Amino acid sequence: MRNRTQPPPSLPSTQRDDLDLQSRIKRRDPSAIGELYDHYGKLAFTVILRIVRDKTVAEDLLAETFVKVWNQVARWRDARIEDLRLWLLLLARQHALEHLRSRNEPLPRALPRMSALTQPAVLQDFPRPRNEEAWKRLRDGFATLTEREARILEMASFDGMPPNEIALNLGETLIAVKEAIRSACAKLAAAERE
Secondary structure, three states, X not given: OOOOOXXXXXXXXXXXXXXXXXXXXXXXXXXXXXXXXXXXXXXXXHHHHHHHOOHHHHHHHXXXXXXXXXXXXXXXXXXXXXXXXXXXXXXXXXXXXXXXXXXXXXXXXXXXXXXXHOOOHHXXXXXXXXXXXXXXXXXXXXXXXXXXXXXXXXXXXXXXXXXXXHHHHHOOOHHHHHHHHHHHHHHHHHHXXX
């Protein structure tokens, strides 16, 4: 039986490296968090800075994000993250949004949009997704969304707005917004299964 902490040899090298980093962080290897920072720190900083728009605050939030990574990964038992970069970016984004909300600051209007998924400028200096087929299915899934579904999903996912806020912003009922979110998610799930 293969050790669960060892990545299978068939994984692409970047993913094997990420799984190795996770394993080393779980073992509390301090050099692992430094390597993780070297790999993804610039990218996470870019995401945070786009949200908070203050370099000093973004630097503080970046450091706090990596402390969260250190603490969260170390607590996991057999679980592992298949896409460490994506998980880290979502954690950084959420941390930045929580910071703004804790200070009752408005969310910026220019958060990254769903259209960025096909040609994300923020990722230009970084490797393309490891699984090109999955990336194509994701793009194809987004192409099936109506303009309204895409906008509502953007507001929910990228702007971090709850359905009731989306309904107020768009002048729609809460039920209509929730139905649009369900419909969009069903379309994306169907594209993922193809």
